[in-house]
Amino acid sequence: MDTKKLKVNGKRLQATLEEMARIGATSGGGVHRLALSDEDKNARDLFLRWLREIHLEIIIDEMGNIFGKRTGKNEQSPPVLSGSHIDSQPKGGRFDGILGVMGALEALRTLHENRLETQRPVMIVDWTNEEGTRFSPAMMGSGAWAGKLDRDLAYGRTDIHGKKFGEELQRIGYRGEHPARRWPIHAYYELHIEQGPILEKEGKIIGVPQGIVGIYWFDIYVEGKANQVGPTPMGGRNDALCAAAEMILKVNELPDRMGGNIVATVGEIHNFPNSRNIIPGRVHYTVDIRSWDDELAIQAWEDLQKDFGRIAERRGCPVRSEKTWSVGHTAFDERLAKRVRKTAEELGYSIHPMVSGAGHDAVYLNQVAPTAMIFVPSMGGRSHVEVENSRWEDCEAGANVLLQCLLQSASEV
Numbered sequence: 001m002d003t004k005k006l007k008v009n010g011k012r013l014q015a016t017l018e019e020m021a022r023i024g025a026t027s028g029g030g031v032h033r034l035a036l037s038d039e040d041k042n043a044r045d046l047f048l049r050w051l052r053e054i055h056l057e058i059i060i061d062e063m064g065n066i067f068g069k070r071t072g073k074n075e076q077s078p079p080v081l082s083g084s085h086i087d088s089q090p091k092g093g094r095f096d097g098i099l100g101v102m103g104a105l106e107a108l109r110t111l112h113e114n115r116l117e118t119q120r121p122v123m124i125v126d127w128t129n130e131e132g133t134r135f136s137p138a139m140m141g142s143g144a145w146a147g148k149l150d151r152d153l154a155y156g157r158t159d160i161h162g163k164k165f166g167e168e169l170q171r172i173g174y175r176g177e178h179p180a181r182r183w184p185i186h187a188y189y190e191l192h193i194e195q196g197p198i199l200e201k202e203g204k205i206i207g208v209p210q211g212i213v214g215i216y217w218f219d220i221y222v223e224g225k226a227n228q229v230g231p232t233p234m235g236g237r238n239d240a241l242c243a244a245a246e247m248i249l250k251v252n253e254l255p256d257r258m259g260g261n262i263v264a265t266v267g268e269i270h271n272f273p274n275s276r277n278i279i280p281g282r283v284h285y286t287v288d289i290r291s292w293d294d295e296l297a298i299q300a301w302e303d304l305q306k307d308f309g310r311i312a313e314r315r316g317c318p319v320r321s322e323k324t325w326s327v328g329h330t331a332f333d334e335r336l337a338k339r340v341r342k343t344a345e346e347l348g349y350s351i352h353p354m355v356s357g358a359g360h361d362a363v364y365l366n367q368v369a370p371t372a373m374i375f376v377p378s379m380g381g382r383s384h385v386e387v388e389n390s391r392w393e394d395c396e397a398g399a400n401v402l403l404q405c406l407l408q409s410a411s412e413v
């Protein structure tokens, strides 16, 4: 059989994505499938059923990462791996993460129905808690597996209700036995939506990322003095929310001030006690800074801290900052990225080289194995929202590129 002619079944991929999108479906057309929630469990159960249908060997590790292995002729040689994540943002989209898992599943189904034997084994993976929204940091499953995050530290992380990661993993029945410890991987590919506006603007079908920006996460705690809003005069208040508001604007103004290629965002804020007639006594918020230029990002954070200190002093609201997590910028394996590009072109798809502004499990995989990604356009450049959308034919194109890249890597001796 001429494997170069092998194509995925686009209709089946669409049906699979649509079935998955029913789990945690929101009224606005998105999905709410937070890591280790009941919805995550239900999606995992369905995923396992589909893996069993094509006779994959299933491994669930102690981080809840799910692997499915298809044997190769050279069973002992390191496998080719592909996947992404099943978890979503709160009221997130139907494509982020799940496209990469279902795209890899579609590639494996195609190999299965064609009874194709590859030299190397081919594996699929669902990495636990990529989003980092319920439990921080992000990319926990892949980070621990790659040896970059301590398992017990991950187990101890709590959500806003005080629920522990390790206990929730146990509760949904996905705390596996297998050590979350990396084994040799010949190549890792991750198919994903772009999550930005570039491919659509350029009118291109396949994005070929050369890498991923560096990501820096911080948690900020501002202390004020809570009091009755009515009898307390405006002068001399220590309003933690007002102090935080000033700080947040500094974060927003920062990229312009730095004059470089950098973005900075406050996306999460908790105001205590959060009552309309109590002066806010305490605020916790997050800062996310991203740039390909890691030094610029670090400089930006140092500048911000000075601003925070000045605001805290003026308002009599002490501030404490914690660095929650960071990953320097990721430069993918050039040989694999070239393969993605060439494969897409051979399949007749237009391509566009780019940098990913979003984080992916590929960050940690890239630290331990040759890694590349395949992007498809996001309609209107919207992602992490319910209206996140991609054209089915673009998803199919991405899965075809993935299938052919997997076949090439799996044939290498």
Ligand code: GLV
Pocket (backbone or CB within 6 Å): 130, 131, 138, 357, 358, 359, 360
């Ligand atoms: C993950 O989705 C991220 O880019 O934060």
Ligand code: MN
Pocket (backbone or CB within 6 Å): 085, 096, 097, 130, 192, 359, 360
């Ligand atoms: Mn994702």
Ligand code: MN
Pocket (backbone or CB within 6 Å): 089, 096, 131, 384
């Ligand atoms: Mn995401």
